[in-house]
Amino acid sequence: MSKERVSRRQFLSYTLTGVGGFMAAGMLMPMVRFAVDPVLKAEAGGDFIATPKKVSELTDEPVRVDFTFKQKDAWYESDVTESAWVYKDGDKIIALSPVCKHLGCTVNWNSDKEHPEQFFCPCHYGRYTKDGTNIPGTPPLHPLDVYPYKEKDGFLYLGKAKPRKEA
Amino acid sequence: MKWISQEVETYLNAKEYVDTAVVPLYSVAIGGEMKESAEAAEFIGLLTTHLERQFTGRILLFPPFTYLKNDSGEKVLGELKNWEVNILEAEFKHVFYITSDIEWRTRENELDGAVIWVPSIPLEQMNDSQKLKMMDSQVKQLLALFTQKWHQKA
Incomplete structure (x- = not known):
């Protein structure tokens, strides 16, 4: 056990930040994906x-x-x-x-x-x-x-x- | 041009160039001759599609005029005449009917448009490239017929 104990308040704020971060990322990722979609799209008409x-x-x-x-x-x-x-x-x-x-x-x-x-x-x-x-x-x-x-x-x-x- | 909204719009914008209407005639038999009837419709359908591809810019391919095979000839003819009157009123100079029903040969004289009778060829045994080749040669023959008609009344 380290000397610096994690207080209950700290533990809760860490977990909340972590979970909140994941949720935000989950929401933002598809949006970013949509925004850059035209760039990622393969060039149509390139098929022979x-x-x-x-x-x-x-x-x-x-x-x-x-x-x-x-x-x-x-x-x-x-x-x-x-x-x-x-x-x-x-x-x-x-x-x-x-x-x-x-x-x-x-x-x-x-x-x-x-x-x-x-x-x-x-x-x-x-x-x-x-x-x-x-x-x-x-x-x-x-x-x-x-x-x-x-x-x-x-x-x-x-x-x-x-x-x-x-x- | 085909009977779909996009191409009909093109037609409306280029009316002066599209002076020919093509109407496939489908005879529908219910009962014993159902298969032959379907075969003929399939053949005429494929043929007119190919024809449309060759002459896209000058013909409008109408939806098929469909009638019951055992309906009286007079009634069917009367109805088609009604189509013809409407088509000719709408700035079309030439009308072609494409069918594989032999009955129309006797009724041809009563119509202003030209009836093109093509004996139906069963397609079920053929693969795609054979179908394509056959349709190509059929369309080539029709090409001569169409250009001749266009020259006559040009």
């Missing part, structure tokens, strides 16, 4: 989705690549299939979103006989050059979105399509 396309099969002619991923809409989970027009430009791969920037139809490659080697939207005759730039005078006002891509085990992986700066 596997496509069934081998990188070695790509040529300088755009081909359609379909890929499927799961999307959660409230409690309903569904498989969503998206497409991309993919081709090789030198040793770079270009993956363009097929969604027309006008009103969202699907554009096709080389399907308009009068304007070959272009992306063509059958809805309102919008056109894009091979690199996805919108052709002035046709309805679309922005170039096609671009998918970031990765190569893994020989297969092409695509991320989330990103809009481009004005051409």
